[in-house]
Amino acid sequence: KQEVTQIPAALSVPEGENLVLNCSFTDSAIYNLQWFRQDPGKGLTSLLLIQSSQREQTSGRLNASLDKSSGRSTLYIAASQPGDSATYLCAVLGYQKVTFGTGTKLQVIP
Amino acid sequence: EAQVTQNPRYLITVTGKKLTVTCSQNMNHEYMSWYRQDPGLGLRQIYYSMNVEVTDKGDVPEGYKVSRKEKRNFPLILESPSPNQTSLYFCASRVLKGLSSSYEQYFGPGTRLTVT
Numbered sequence: 758k759q760e761v762t763q764i765p766a767a768l769s770v771p772e773g774e775n776l777v778l779n780c781s782f783t784d785s786a787i788y789n790l791q792w793f794r795q796d797p798g799k800g801l802t803s804l805l806l807i808q809s810s811q812r813e814q815t816s817g818r819l820n821a822s823l824d825k826s827s828g829r830s831t832l833y834i835a836a837s838q839p840g841d842s843a844t845y846l847c848a849v850l851g852y853q854k855v856t857f858g859t860g861t862k863l864q865v866i867p
Numbered sequence: 868e869a870q871v872t873q874n875p876r877y878l879i880t881v882t883g884k885k886l887t888v889t890c891s892q893n894m895n896h897e898y899m900s901w902y903r904q905d906p907g908l909g910l911r912q913i914y915y916s917m918n919v920e921v922t923d924k925g926d927v928p929e930g931y932k933v934s935r936k937e938k939r940n941f942p943l944i945l946e947s948p949s950p951n952q953t954s955l956y957f958c959a960s961r962v963l964k965g966l967s968s969s970y971e972q973y974f975g976p977g978t979r980l981t982v983t
Contacts, residue, residue, distance in 0.1 A: 856926075860909060
């Protein structure tokens with residue numbers, strides 16, 4: 758059974774810092790990996806998707822990497838802003854099932 | 868506009884009263900799925916469907932039913948809701964096959980269910 762872990766569970770940083778969120782998974786037979794953000798009480802906003810054949814994807818200040826062999830993905834946020842405060846979730850997509858991590862709650866302090 | 872819709876968005880009900888949460892997508896996606904989100908437990912997959920008339924259990928299927936009679940719709944049925952099914956529910960869809968598909972998941976806005 759796929760297990761997905763996100764560390765740290767919570768993170769507080771001053772505005773402007775670069776930061777890295779981690780996602781690790783136990784079964785490397787994945788289709789792709791998707792990163793989401795979720796604001797309190799809200800739905801999921803897709804940030805980046807990395808296909809299993811790719812090693813990284815970039816969108817604006819966000820960069821996500823994938824290392825299937827080691828079962829890890831990282832989400833890099835450059836020059837963090839207060840508006841980045843949210844919970845960040847990674848989801849590992851198999852052909853049939855999807856497994857989410859429990860998320861990293863990020864607070865960016867002005 | 869490509870989207871996944873869910874109804875209702877909020878629902879308060881009583882134990883044992885059957886309910887259905889609807890989910891519909893307009894992207895002609897083969898794959899649809901239901902999740903529940905609970906504090907400290909994250910999102911967990913309830914059921915998924917690979918195509919019309921093809922459904923299978925996720926990690927937490929107990930107490931739920933689904934059906935997939937049309938490609939665009941995937942309703943979640945709680946035949947006898949209990950308080951432990953109080954949760955935030957999300958429906959999602961994605962392409963299952965295709966030459967250039969990225970298999971990205973698209974999520975509905977969520978349904979907040981309270982069972983008293």
